Amino acid sequence: MKPFLFALIALPLMVLAQPQAENHIPYIQTTAKADSLVVPDEIYLSIQLREQDEKNKVSVEQLEKRMFEAFRQLDIDIEKQLKLADLSSNIKTYFLRRKDIKKSKRYELKLHNATTAGRVLAALEEKGISNVHLSKTDYSKLEELKLHLLGKAVAKAKARANAMAKPLGQQLEEAIFISDSHSGFVGYKRDKLEEVVMYATMAKSDAATTPNIQFKPQKIQVSVQIRFRLSK
Numbered sequence: 001m002k003p004f005l006f007a008l009i010a011l012p013l014m015v016l017a018q019p020q021a022e023n024h025i026p027y028i029q030t031t032a033k034a035d036s037l038v039v040p041d042e043i044y045l046s047i048q049l050r051e052q053d054e055k056n057k058v059s060v061e062q063l064e065k066r067m068f069e070a071f072r073q074l075d076i077d078i079e080k081q082l083k084l085a086d087l088s089s090n091i092k093t094y095f096l097r098r099k100d101i102k103k104s105k106r107y108e109l110k111l112h113n114a115t116t117a118g119r120v121l122a123a124l125e126e127k128g129i130s131n132v133h134l135s136k137t138d139y140s141k142l143e144e145l146k147l148h149l150l151g152k153a154v155a156k157a158k159a160r161a162n163a164m165a166k167p168l169g170q171q172l173e174e175a176i177f178i179s180d181s182h183s184g185f186v187g188y189k190r191d192k193l194e195e196v197v198m199y200a201t202m203a204k205s206d207a208a209t210t211p212n213i214q215f216k217p218q219k220i221q222v223s224v225q226i227r228f229r230l231s232k
Contacts, residue, residue, distance in 0.1 A: 040137035
């Protein structure tokens with residue numbers, strides 16, 4: 001047989017032999033989980049100011065002034081926590097139907113706890129502003145927490161693997177495979193506002209009379225799967 005033909009035949013055999021050799025590596029595989037409960041500390045409220053929502057045709061500018069006044073009374077930093085998300089008007093309808101132009105503005109307010117969110121809703125309600133909903137929530141240290149939980153899960157997996165290897169008279173060597181996954185915290189959405197501030201329409205903006213409530217904690221969980229080589 002010619003040398004080059006022998007090489008072509010031998011190459012697939014070598015490729016097939018490699019996985020078979022890996023299958024004979026003595027190893028132990030374990031999984032472990034770690035979890036923690038977190039409460040959202042970034043709460044975003046969407047506030048819509050519309051002229052057509054007011055029976056007395058109060059202008060957007062007047063509603064805006066009322067809103068700013070309510071925020072100042074609650075010691076909210078308007079420059080840092082409030083941003084304009086949208087500005088629109090029905091100017092197209094005006095040209096087609098010759099009706100008054102109705103303007104609207106949408107703001108997004110960033111808060112850090114549900115208690116303040118309740119006070120904001122109550123204060124805006126008193127000012128005649130009721131088109132407010134929960135836009136989203138988040139946890140500012142989520143990635144940092146995931147890394148911490150990963151470390152705990154890896155340590156737990158290693159301890160478990162050691163416990164299984166010891167009765168066999170073997171020891172763990174290096175990790176030859178590791179994977180991870182996480183699940184849990186996704187934040188509250190718009191339709192969950194009632195779970196946060198059910199008392200908002202009854203509560204007062206005065207901090208002394210508003211109950212101290214928070215979001216229901218959500219669980220964040222990480223899972224790891226590790227394969228350790230075993231000593232022979």
